[in-house]
Amino acid sequence: MAVIDRVRADTHFEPDQRRHQPTPWTAWYVRCAICVDFLSVLAAGLIAFGIRFPGAPSSYSAPYIPLTVSLPFLWLMMLGMCRAYEPRLIGVGSEEFRRVLQAGFTLTASVAILAYATKTEVARGYVVMALPLATLLNLFWRYLLRKRLHRLRMAGTCMRNVVAVGHRGAMSDLIRQLRREPYHGMDVVGVCLPSAFCTGDDAIRHVEGIPVLGDFTEAALVVDSTGADTVAVLACPEMDGVALRRLAWQLEKNDIDLVVAPALMDVAGPRTSIRPVAGLPLLHVEHPELTGGRQVVKSLFDRTGALFALLLLAPLFGAVAVAIRATSGGPVLFRQIRVGRDGRDFTVLKFRTMVSDAEARKVELAEHNEHLGDGVLFKVKSDPRITAVGGWLRRYSIDELPQLINVLRGDMSLVGPRPPLPEEVAKYGDDVRRRLVVKPGMTGLWQVSGRSDLSWEESVRLDLRYVENWSLMLDLQILWRTWSAVAHGAGAY
Numbered sequence: 001m002a003v004i005d006r007v008r009a010d011t012h013f014e015p016d017q018r019r020h021q022p023t024p025w026t027a028w029y030v031r032c033a034i035c036v037d038f039l040s041v042l043a044a045g046l047i048a049f050g051i052r053f054p055g056a057p058s059s060y061s062a063p064y065i066p067l068t069v070s071l072p073f074l075w076l077m078m079l080g081m082c083r084a085y086e087p088r089l090i091g092v093g094s095e096e097f098r099r100v101l102q103a104g105f106t107l108t109a110s111v112a113i114l115a116y117a118t119k120t121e122v123a124r125g126y127v128v129m130a131l132p133l134a135t136l137l138n139l140f141w142r143y144l145l146r147k148r149l150h151r152l153r154m155a156g157t158c159m160r161n162v163v164a165v166g167h168r169g170a171m172s173d174l175i176r177q178l179r180r181e182p183y184h185g186m187d188v189v190g191v192c193l194p195s196a197f198c199t200g201d202d203a204i205r206h207v208e209g210i211p212v213l214g215d216f217t218e219a220a221l222v223v224d225s226t227g228a229d230t231v232a233v234l235a236c237p238e239m240d241g242v243a244l245r246r247l248a249w250q251l252e253k254n255d256i257d258l259v260v261a262p263a264l265m266d267v268a269g270p271r272t273s274i275r276p277v278a279g280l281p282l283l284h285v286e287h288p289e290l291t292g293g294r295q296v297v298k299s300l301f302d303r304t305g306a307l308f309a310l311l312l313l314a315p316l317f318g319a320v321a322v323a324i325r326a327t328s329g330g331p332v333l334f335r336q337i338r339v340g341r342d343g344r345d346f347t348v349l350k351f352r353t354m355v356s357d358a359e360a361r362k363v364e365l366a367e368h369n370e371h372l373g374d375g376v377l378f379k380v381k382s383d384p385r386i387t388a389v390g391g392w393l394r395r396y397s398i399d400e401l402p403q404l405i406n407v408l409r410g411d412m413s414l415v416g417p418r419p420p421l422p423e424e425v426a427k428y429g430d431d432v433r434r435r436l437v438v439k440p441g442m443t444g445l446w447q448v449s450g451r452s453d454l455s456w457e458e459s460v461r462l463d464l465r466y467v468e469n470w471s472l473m474l475d476l477q478i479l480w481r482t483w484s485a486v487a488h489g490a491g492a493y
Contacts, residue, residue, distance in 0.1 A: 025158040026087045029149060033085060034076065036145055040137040041075040042068075048130035052123055064126060075134060078103040088257065091149050091158075091185045097139055104135030150183040159187040160257075163222050165247075166234030168193060168207055170261075174234060175208040177458075181449070190226045192219045194238055216243065220250035230257040288468050290437055298472060302414045306407035313401060320351055320398060328387045330356035333402060338419040341439045346411040348419055349402035353390025397486045403442045415475040416441025417463035435463045438470065448481040 045068035053061035079085065084099035108131045115122045152158045159182070164171055171191055178186050188210050195215035197204045204212050213222040216238055219231060231251060233239050239247075244260065251258050274281050289295070321332045334352040337345050386394065393399040406412040412419065419440035425433075445462040466474070 025152075026090065029090050029145070029158075030085050030087070032145055033142065036141040037076055037079055037138055038072045040141050041072040041134040044134035044137050045069075045071045045130050048126050048133060051129060052126040064123065068130075071130065071134070074107065075103065075138075078107045082106065091146060091153070091183070096146070097142065100138050100142060101135065104131060104138070107131060149185075153182050153185050156182070159185050160230045161189045161226060161228040162186045162230045162232050163190045163192065163213075163219060163226060163228045164188050164210075164232045164234065165192040165216060165219050165239065166232075166236050166261075168197065168204060170234040170236070171207045171210075174232070174261075175210060186230065186232070188232075189228055190214075190222050192216055192222055194236075219247055223251065223254075223256055228256070230259060233258070233260045235261055288470060290467075290470075294472070298413065298470075298475070299410070301472065301475070302407050302412075303410070305414055306404040309401075310404050310408070313404075316398075317401070320393065320401075323389050324352055324387075327389045328352075328355065334399075337422060338440065339422055339425045339436065340411055340419065341436060343425070343436055345422065346406065346409075348412075349405055351390075351393055351399040351402060353387060353393050353399045354385040355387060397447075400442055407442065411439070413439040413441045414443065415466075415478050416444055417466060418444060418446050418459065431464070432460055434467055435460070438467055443478060443482045445478060448478055448485045 049061070049064055049068050053064065079100065082099045082103045084096065084103060089096040089099065108127070111122070111127060111131070114120070149158055162178075164174060166174075171193075175188050178184060178188060190213040191207045191210050192214050193204060193207075193212055193216075195217070198212060198215045206212060213225065222228070223231060231247070233244065233247070248258055272286075273284050275284050276282070324332050331352060334350045334354070335347050336350070338348040340346045390399070403412055407414055416439050417435040420428075420435070425436070428435075445466050446459050449458075449462055
């Protein structure tokens with residue numbers, strides 16, 4: 001308690017400043033979602049009615065006027081039944097969109113079954129157009145609403161106040177990641193450490209600038225003192241089942257969210273399932289699929305996508321080649337040996353963005369390396385070797401496009417870990433070599449999460465997470481996010 005009182009005085013938190021009060025931005029988001037859902041379905045109904053029944057209303061089309069008007073209300077009711085307005089779904093993850101899809105499918109099936117059971121004549125063209133179009137429009141506007149929320153979170157608003165419970169190392173990683181990706185909407189306002197680190201002259205007062213407000217047993221009191229609405233418990237032996245259950249009981253009376261990070265933090269949901277054994281909920285972890293039919297599908301997807309992209313981007317390739325030759329001497333393409341799957345070397349292709357003698361001048365820039373501490377990566381901001389055209393190509397990752405040829409050859413994938421240099425691989429530890437069990441990618445989690453702004457450890461963690469959790473759906477999500485990362489140009493140098 002002394003720790004709480006000491007830091008509370010420093011941070012000016014007032015007890016119970018939020019208790020029993022709904023988060024204002026959450027209520028705002030839900031109201032906006034309801035408006036978006038209503039208008040999307042109303043627009044879909046009007047479009048379907050106009051296409052299916054062109055011209056003036058008739059006796060045949062008249063019954064569909066009240067149906068079109070009532071459809072948005074039925075849709076909102078179905079979304080409510082599918083729990084699509086739960087605050088915990090707001091802002092991140094695919095669950096919010098899955099609930100919308102579930103509502104659309106359920107409503108479509110219900111209309112079909114009801115019409116069949118009551119032998120009601122329903123214009124199938126109207127139903128086939130209205131409900132699928134309503135689902136697509138709803139998903140589109142929900143996506144735009146989420147992007148609006150992300151922009152607000154990047155500005156520091158619409159955040160959840162979080163009290164983090166765990167050990168210092170895991171806490172530091174969590175805080176740094178949430179600061180780097182504020183769109184998750186979690187702002188750590190207080191930290192609870194094991195009691196051994198909270199007392200005495202050697203007590204830890206801050207973790208990454210966040211005040212330590214108490215030990216594990218005081219987490220509920222810390223929530224009251226900070227006005228937090230979420231408690232995040234990181235994997236630690238002290239927070240066993242009994243301690244976690246007691247904490248949940250303390251939090252439930254004020255409706256405080258409790259989230260728990262499992263020990264396997266980088267293993268995604270599809271690989272895990274809970275299997276009760278002798279009354280114990282055991283977490284079963286499946287091995288990642290690194291060979292077999294799914295990898296064949298991935299290879300076909302990669303090569304087909306690369307072929308179409310090369311055909312589509314052929315004019316851009318020509319324009320870039322002319323620009324490079326016109327502004328600097330030397331070849332258009334830059335070739336470099338990289339290490340691919342299972343440690344096999346291959347020649348990666350890029351548009352040349354540096355002067356011709358760039359490799360020879362690398363030694364003189366060693367002291368300016370942004371990753372000097374890790375001893376593996378070499379990145380220099382405002383690198384003097386980069387040409388004027390090259391800087392623009394790098395900012396928007398256009399220099400990477402010739403790697404589509406590598407994908408077509410089978411050396412690379414569209415999505416995967418970053419392709420390393422041989423000298424980087426020579427410094428790998430046993431764990432890091434796990435990156436080499438799949439093909440390197442043109443883009444990946446490292447690119448959509450900060451690119452060159454990432455530390456070496458973070459880059460490795462993201463690559464290993466991809467290797468452990470690969471799926472075609474994850475590839476599609478990363479490709480979609482790549483457009484945003486490239487457009488913003490963050491971390492590109």
